[in-house]
Amino acid sequence: MTLRILHIDTERGWRGGERQALWLSAELSRRGHESIVAARPGEPLAARAAQSGIEVLDCAPVTELDVRTALRLRRFIRERQIDVVHAHTAHALALGALATLRLRAPLVVARRVDFPLRRNAGTNWKYGRAAAIIAVSEAVARVLARGEISAERVRVVPDGVDVHRRVEPASTDTLRELGVPPGAPLVVQVAQLVGHKDPINFVRAMVRVRERVPDAVGLMVGDGPLRSAVEGELQAADALEAVWLAGYRSDADSLLAAADVATLSSREEGMGSVLLDAMTFGVPVAATGAGGIPEVIVHGETGLLVAPENPTALGDAIATLLEDPELRARMAARGPERAAEFSV
Numbered sequence: 334m335t336l337r338i339l340h341i342d343t344e345r346g347w348r349g350g351e352r353q354a355l356w357l358s359a360e361l362s363r364r365g366h367e368s369i370v371a372a373r374p375g376e377p378l379a380a381r382a383a384q385s386g387i388e389v390l391d392c393a394p395v396t397e398l399d400v401r402t403a404l405r406l407r408r409f410i411r412e413r414q415i416d417v418v419h420a421h422t423a424h425a426l427a428l429g430a431l432a433t434l435r436l437r438a439p440l441v442v443a444r445r446v447d448f449p450l451r452r453n454a455g456t457n458w459k460y461g462r463a464a465a466i467i468a469v470s471e472a473v474a475r476v477l478a479r480g481e482i483s484a485e486r487v488r489v490v491p492d493g494v495d496v497h498r499r500v501e502p503a504s505t506d507t508l509r510e511l512g513v514p515p516g517a518p519l520v521v522q523v524a525q526l527v528g529h530k531d532p533i534n535f536v537r538a539m540v541r542v543r544e545r546v547p548d549a550v551g552l553m554v555g556d557g558p559l560r561s562a563v564e565g566e567l568q569a570a571d572a573l574e575a576v577w578l579a580g581y582r583s584d585a586d587s588l589l590a591a592a593d594v595a596t597l598s599s600r601e602e603g604m605g606s607v608l609l610d611a612m613t614f615g616v617p618v619a620a621t622g623a624g625g626i627p628e629v630i631v632h633g634e635t636g637l638l639v640a641p642e643n644p645t646a647l648g649d650a651i652a653t654l655l656e657d658p659e660l661r662a663r664m665a666a667r668g669p670e671r672a673a674e675f676s677v
Contacts, residue, residue, distance in 0.1 A: 335366055336416045337365070337413060337416045338361060338416065338419055339438075340402070340578060341425040342371070342378055342422055342423070344562050347377035347378065347381075348470070350445050350618070351670075353443075353493070354378060355382055360493075368498070369390055369413070370382040370389050372389060372392060374391045375379045381425065387479075387567050389408075391636040393427055396430060398427050399423040400431065401610070403432045409596070410433065410438055412494055415438045417438060418433055418439070418441070420441070420443070422445075434462075434636060441464060441615065447603050448529070448601060458486075459514070463486065469492050469604040470489065471625065472487055472625040473603050474489050491675055492609070493675055494677065495676075496672055496676045500587055503584065503591040507588075508588075508591060508602060511577055512550070513552060513577065518548060518550070518591050518593050519582075519590060520591035520596055521551075521554060521588055522551070523555060523607045524554075524559045524607065529600055529601040530602075532553060532559055532598065533553075534644050535551065535576070535598035535644075536644075538598060538647035539572065539575045539645030539650055539651075540572050540629055542648045543649025545649075545655075546655045550575065551576040555579075555580070555668060578622075586614075587609070589611055589614060592611070593655060593661065594619055594651050595611035595618050596619050596651060597626065598644075601624055604626070605627060608626065611637055612669060615668050617654050617660075618664075619637045619650040620647075622638040623641045629675075634671070636649040637654065
């Protein structure tokens with residue numbers, strides 16, 4: 334059976350969820366289904382979907398309950414005889430819930446974060462409208478259960494990774510431009526500078542790393558509202574030479590592939606799909622065990638996991654990998670095998 338699927342993702346910027354939406358749309362198209370992506374014009378998802386030959390529907394709501402945008406989506410669903418509406422974020426779910434009222438097309442939503450659901454009428458209504466809820470990890474499914482979402486409506490489908498990508502590690506010149514001296518042991522974190530990613534934890538962990546590996550350098554790839562707080566922490570910790578902020582980068586994969594160790598310092602995490610990238614590139618991981626991360630990283634085999642919000646433990650895990658080339662090589666070799674289990 335051939336399906337016509339409308340994917341809705343109205344987020345700004347380019348994060349893991351947007352990449353998953355693009356990969357899913359492309360893979361469904363490759364299998365003979367028709368995918369249409371509803372995204373904000375000018376944003377990376379819309380641009381990359383168009384570049385991949387996927388039809389794009391401009392969708393720029395003012396709020397998540399923008400009735401005008403919902404009515405436009407509704408007309409599109411009816412005119413194009415859409416079979417499934419797939420909302421990729423909570424905001425997209427609200428739009429999809431409005432747009433599909435009294436229509437036959439079922440509404441599916443992906444839940445990629447392990448935040449507790451807000452208990453209010455709006456949340457109950459929009460999640461109640463979903464025919465199925467996709468949790469990207471068992472950890473997310475448990476959070477949904479605590480939010481009184483019926484288990485019968487939840488399916489655990491992990492995020493995927495393109496294991497066939499050819500990614501060249503960033504050159505010495507590129508790294509030097511970002512502040513990384515040639516030959517320095519490199520630790521890379523690709524994550525937004527937001528609260529649940531706990532970038533301050535990464536900064537403090539790198540201070541600990543430098544006590545054991547003085548020439549190690551941390552590179553934070555990503556931007557967000559906590560950038561000034563991170564800069565303040567670097568200043569206060571006298572760590573301006575220990576961690577460099579690269580901001581948003583379109584070559585994040587290349588920077589990650591150049592790392593000696595990849596890390597994720599989150600206090601909450603739906604799955605941590607960037608760690609799939611690290612393993613695909615053969616980069617060992619030191620990360621917290623927040624949320625669904627332990628479902629991705631096998632502790633002691635493809636990486637080292639520590640408790641969230643413990644920068645000393647995270648720093649020691651990173652330093653252990655930097656100091657032990659054999660351990661690092663063993664985990665690097667196992668990474669692609671593990672990542673292949675999550676292939677798109």
